[in-house]
Amino acid sequence: MARFDLTIKIGGEGGEGVISAGDFLTEAAARSGYEVVNFKSFPAEIKGGYAQSTVRISDEKLYSTGDTFNILCCFNGEAYFFNKKHLKEGTVLVYDSSDFEPEEHRGVIFYPVPLSELAKDVMKAYITKNVIALGVLCGLFDIPSQSIRDSIKARFIRKGEEVINLNYKALELGINYVRENLKKVDPYKFPSPRQPKDVVIMEGNQAVAKGAIVAGCKFYAAYPITPATTVGNYIVEDLIKVGGWLYQAEDEIASLGMAIGASFAGVKSMTATSGPGLSLMTEFISYAGMTETPVVIVDVQRTGPATGMPTKHEQGDLFHAIYGGHGEIPRAVLAPINVEESFYLTVGAFNLAEKYQIPVILLTDASLSLRAEAFPTPKVENIKIENRWIYRKEEDPEGRFKKAGRFLRFALFTEDGITPMGIPGDPEAIHAITGLEHQENSDPRNRPDIRTWQMEKRMNKLVKLLREDAERFYEFDMPYSKADVGVITWGLTGSVTKEAIERLRSKGIKINALYMKLLWPIRKDLIEGFVNSCERIAIPETNWSGQLAKILKAEAGVDAVSFCIYRGEPMIPKEVEDFIDYLINNPEMSAGRLTPSDIYGEKSYGII
Amino acid sequence: MDVKLKPADYRSDIEPTWCPGCGHFGVIAALTKAFSELGLPPENIVSVSGIGCSSRAPLFMKNYSVHTLHGRAIPVAVGIKLANPELTVLVETGDGDMFSIGAGHNPHAARRNIDITVICMDNQIYGLTKNQISPTSREGLYGSLTPYGSIDPPLNPIATMLAYGSTFVAQTYAGNPKHMAYIFEEAIRHKGFSFVNVLSPCPTFNKVDTFKYYKNKTKDINEMGHDPADYEEALELAFHDLDHYYNPDAPVPIGIFYKGTKETYDERMRRVRERYTASGIPTVQELIDACKPKAI
Numbered sequence: 001m002a003r004f005d006l007t008i009k010i011g012g013e014g015g016e017g018v019i020s021a022g023d024f025l026t027e028a029a030a031r032s033g034y035e036v037v038n039f040k041s042f043p044a045e046i047k048g049g050y051a052q053s054t055v056r057i058s059d060e061k062l063y064s065t066g067d068t069f070n071i072l073c074c075f076n077g078e079a080y081f082f083n084k085k086h087l088k089e090g091t092v093l094v095y096d097s098s099d100f101e102p103e104e105h106r107g108v109i110f111y112p113v114p115l116s117e118l119a120k121d122v123m124k125a126y127i128t129k130n131v132i133a134l135g136v137l138c139g140l141f142d143i144p145s146q147s148i149r150d151s152i153k154a155r156f157i158r159k160g161e162e163v164i165n166l167n168y169k170a171l172e173l174g175i176n177y178v179r180e181n182l183k184k185v186d187p188y189k190f191p192s193p194r195q196p197k198d199v200v201i202m203e204g205n206q207a208v209a210k211g212a213i214v215a216g217c218k219f220y221a222a223y224p225i226t227p228a229t230t231v232g233n234y235i236v237e238d239l240i241k242v243g244g245w246l247y248q249a250e251d252e253i254a255s256l257g258m259a260i261g262a263s264f265a266g267v268k269s270m271t272a273t274s275g276p277g278l279s280l281m282t283e284f285i286s287y288a289g290m291t292e293t294p295v296v297i298v299d300v301q302r303t304g305p306a307t308g309m310p311t312k313h314e315q316g317d318l319f320h321a322i323y324g325g326h327g328e329i330p331r332a333v334l335a336p337i338n339v340e341e342s343f344y345l346t347v348g349a350f351n352l353a354e355k356y357q358i359p360v361i362l363l364t365d366a367s368l369s370l371r372a373e374a375f376p377t378p379k380v381e382n383i384k385i386e387n388r389w390i391y392r393k394e395e396d397p398e399g400r401f402k403k404a405g406r407f408l409r410f411a412l413f414t415e416d417g418i419t420p421m422g423i424p425g426d427p428e429a430i431h432a433i434t435g436l437e438h439q440e441n442s443d444p445r446n447r448p449d450i451r452t453w454q455m456e457k458r459m460n461k462l463v464k465l466l467r468e469d470a471e472r473f474y475e476f477d478m479p480y481s482k483a484d485v486g487v488i489t490w491g492l493t494g495s496v497t498k499e500a501i502e503r504l505r506s507k508g509i510k511i512n513a514l515y516m517k518l519l520w521p522i523r524k525d526l527i528e529g530f531v532n533s534c535e536r537i538a539i540p541e542t543n544w545s546g547q548l549a550k551i552l553k554a555e556a557g558v559d560a561v562s563f564c565i566y567r568g569e570p571m572i573p574k575e576v577e578d579f580i581d582y583l584i585n586n587p588e589m590s591a592g593r594l595t596p597s598d599i600y601g602e603k604s605y606g607i608i
Numbered sequence: 609m610d611v612k613l614k615p616a617d618y619r620s621d622i623e624p625t626w627c628p629g630c631g632h633f634g635v636i637a638a639l640t641k642a643f644s645e646l647g648l649p650p651e652n653i654v655s656v657s658g659i660g661c662s663s664r665a666p667l668f669m670k671n672y673s674v675h676t677l678h679g680r681a682i683p684v685a686v687g688i689k690l691a692n693p694e695l696t697v698l699v700e701t702g703d704g705d706m707f708s709i710g711a712g713h714n715p716h717a718a719r720r721n722i723d724i725t726v727i728c729m730d731n732q733i734y735g736l737t738k739n740q741i742s743p744t745s746r747e748g749l750y751g752s753l754t755p756y757g758s759i760d761p762p763l764n765p766i767a768t769m770l771a772y773g774s775t776f777v778a779q780t781y782a783g784n785p786k787h788m789a790y791i792f793e794e795a796i797r798h799k800g801f802s803f804v805n806v807l808s809p810c811p812t813f814n815k816v817d818t819f820k821y822y823k824n825k826t827k828d829i830n831e832m833g834h835d836p837a838d839y840e841e842a843l844e845l846a847f848h849d850l851d852h853y854y855n856p857d858a859p860v861p862i863g864i865f866y867k868g869t870k871e872t873y874d875e876r877m878r879r880v881r882e883r884y885t886a887s888g889i890p891t892v893q894e895l896i897d898a899c900k901p902k903a904i
Contacts, residue, residue, distance in 0.1 A: 027902075150901075150902065199900065200900050201899055201901055202899050206899070210895065210896055210899065213895055214896070218691070219690065219691055237884065240881055241890055241895070242890075242892065242895075243881065243885075243889070245881075247687075247690055250683075250715075250716040253680065254682075254683035254686075255683075257676065257680045258686050260684060261656070261674070261683065261684035261685060261691070262691035263687075263691075264684075265654070265688040265691035265695065267691040269687070287677055377896065377897065377900065380891075380892050380893045405621075424651065424652070424692065425694070425695065427650070430651055430671060431672065431673070432674070433674055433675065435676065442667075444667065
């Protein structure tokens with residue numbers, strides 16, 4: 001267990017610097033050699049609305065932003081209003097006393113600071129309010145102010161010395177305010193710095209962007225949609241620098257069409273969208289499967305259906321990612337559980353797309369997209385990159401892939417169904433691709449024999465994928481040969497579950513876990529092996545149906561108890577813990593579906 | 609190899625599945641002639657199409673071909689062109705693809721002046737689905753879904769594409785192979801977005817807009833003195849493009865309505881890229897390392 005585990009939440013008006021204050025704290029933790037996770041939440045409004053940034057710091061690996069906070073820093077009364085129900089004995093509240101006065105809370109430690117007044121009257125610059133607050137936090141909790149100064153300098157270097165110095169002054173003002181006016185009575189203290197690790201700090205969508213660059217992506221088709229837009233924001237300039245391009249398409253249908261076109265022309269390509277965009281792209285996903293064109297589609301899931309809650313979390317697109325579309329195509333679906341995996345699985349998505357010439361869908365979500373983590377700096381030279389099989393005449397001396405002068409793009413004689421692609425510009429590999437069923441040389445055909453063989457050629461590529469590339473996307477945590485409960489989970493809920501499992505085990509509950517990063521295709525044998533090691537299977541998911549549970553039932557006959565939360569916010573570790581405790585207390589339950597009301601009583605949406 | 613390929617060298621060995629008497633036969637004949645005249649290596653040509661009778665055309669050609677989804681030829685063509693601007697990218701499509709299901713793509717490829725050539729085989733009908741009216745069908749035309757005769761006013765392809773900012777807009781006629789080949793050659797040679805509407809009769813379902821109908825009705829606007837550089841006159845002429853639907857004495861204009869010069873999208877793209885890489889190209893590792901918490 002961690003010796004040190006501190007969560008600071010900053011809340012206030014959007015545009016007041018809440019998010020950058022959280023970023024600076026995150027950087028301070030990373031520079032001091034600690035583990036850090038940061039979750040940001042923006043208002044849906046362009047200006048104003050409630051914004052928050054939660055920073056959790058520990059000396060041990062962190063899986064989630066936890067259940068709640070130790071320190072709450074409120075820039076305004078709204079932030080207090082939204083969070084006051086979580087104030088409990090020992091919680092610290094730092095707040096802008098020029099904006100509001102809190103109610104009485106037993107055992108809560110108050111530090112009133114007139115943040116707005118200091119910014120307006122002393123600094124003569126309201127914009128420095130967030131840095132004054134950071135100074136206060138430095139003064140109260142021993143956060144290394146030098147690190148905040150470094151962050152200020154890095155952030156404002158383009159704005160010039162004057163802006164940097166103004167912010168330095170604001171920081172000092174906050175520190176001095178604490179020294180002269182406040183008496184520290186809480187126990188929270190930032191630990192003394194240890195050897196800093198070689199880390200990067202990335203947000204979820206940024207990790208996707210960087211992963212794509214590492215994978216060799218050179219074309220990105222974008223259409224703005226919350227919460228996927230920032231993947232494009234993050235990748236655009238990197239892409240130009242490496243000789244690629246981002247094109248803002250007229251709609252999502254065009255986006256995927258363009259990505260498929262670019263891929264046909266020989267360039268690794270992708271698009272990112274959210275649920276509504278995925279719906280529009282579905283016809284082209286089917287086409288990519290039929291024409292065996294590698295392409296990566298990132299779905300940053302948000303709360304559906306229809307327009308739903310665009311800035312909010314849900315794991316509701318799994319069915320669509322796996323089954324969506326007319327007809328049947330080979331495809332792979334990947335889902336990272338944290339930011340670091342968002343990076344590596346994006347590389348993985350390109351690798352699978354290229355190796356198997358299939359569309360690959362990467363499922364992340366609104367909350368993961370805005371989560372920042374410090375993780376070990378990826379070393380590009382150690383990352384394996386797959387490239388598609390491109391036809392080269394010199395590798396085909398017998399002319400196996402030519403018949404009557406035609407290039408056999410869809411040749412049927414390779415064992416694994418994978419056949420070389422021809423890239424425009426090469427006179428030896430001129431061919432067509434078509435969404436019509438086709439024979440080896442691409443000509444459209446309706447014949448039952450050709451249809452059968454081509455269908456098998458395409459679908460059997462997944463057999464090879466399952467054999468060669470599936471197992472590494474299954475993370476098993478199985479300390480018990482027979483566990484009371486086995487938890488299978490995916491996406492962001494996976495990282496929340498990791499924390500819950502640590503707590504459950506410390507209570508003596510025997511629990512095994514499987515984190516599925518490859519959701520399709522499914523390795524039935526691996527699922528069965530896991531299921532056999534557990535008395536019962538529990539699957540927590542943030543969707544209505546328990547989509548993974550249903551898929552595992554259909555594909556591997558797994559009986560499981562689903563726990564479904566569909567409120568638009570991620571689960572917290574305590575809820576997963578309570579779900580498992582509920583199962584332990586109800587030994588007769590081995591299949592079915594639970595909602596928060598079953599566990600917490602009627603009309604419950606959980607305990608956030 | 610400096611020997612010019614013959615038009616037949618650009619044809620695949622697949623026999624077209626079009627009905628006898630279909631205008632599209634002439635279109636691919638003229639197109640291969642244009643390829644030959646321009647001396648284009650087949651491996652550098654990518655023909656992209658959507659769905660419909662016309663969209664089978666790329667499959668009958670010996671070049672890289674992409675037969676896409678209904679209405680989606682333009683986005684796929686744009687992706688191909690941006691990925692490799694050295695390629696000659698054509699869209700070979702029909703009036704349903706271009707002006708109904710895929711109409712949302714036209715303005716953007718046109719206004720951005722993506723250097724592709726769009727050839728719309730306009731037969732004013734949905735043929736492959738067997739006789740439904742299209743956006744360019746004249747009022748009163750019978751289709752299987754409009755047994756009462758169409759009550760929809762037709763869309764004007766020429767005026768539409770001019771308004772969208774297409775830098776090359778022309779109309780030609782499948783019954784005039786020489787004119788077709790000439791227009792195709794000019795369209796492909798044009799640097800920027802080119803749109804050619806080919807009046808290409810459907811002998812099976814459209815019994816009104818036939819070869820017989822067009823005979824002696826087409827008038828070459830360039831021969832009559834229209835200067836393609838004159839955008840305003842081009843618009844004026846375009847507004848009269850469909851007059852013949854309503855006035856039996858009105859001619860059907862063919863020729864180059866407009867040909868303008870504007871920087872192409874890939875030229876602009878290249879300039880942005882040069883700006884970004886002026887001080888050197890970073891390694892991928894450097895792009896990752898940029899996410900380290902900076903210590904100043």
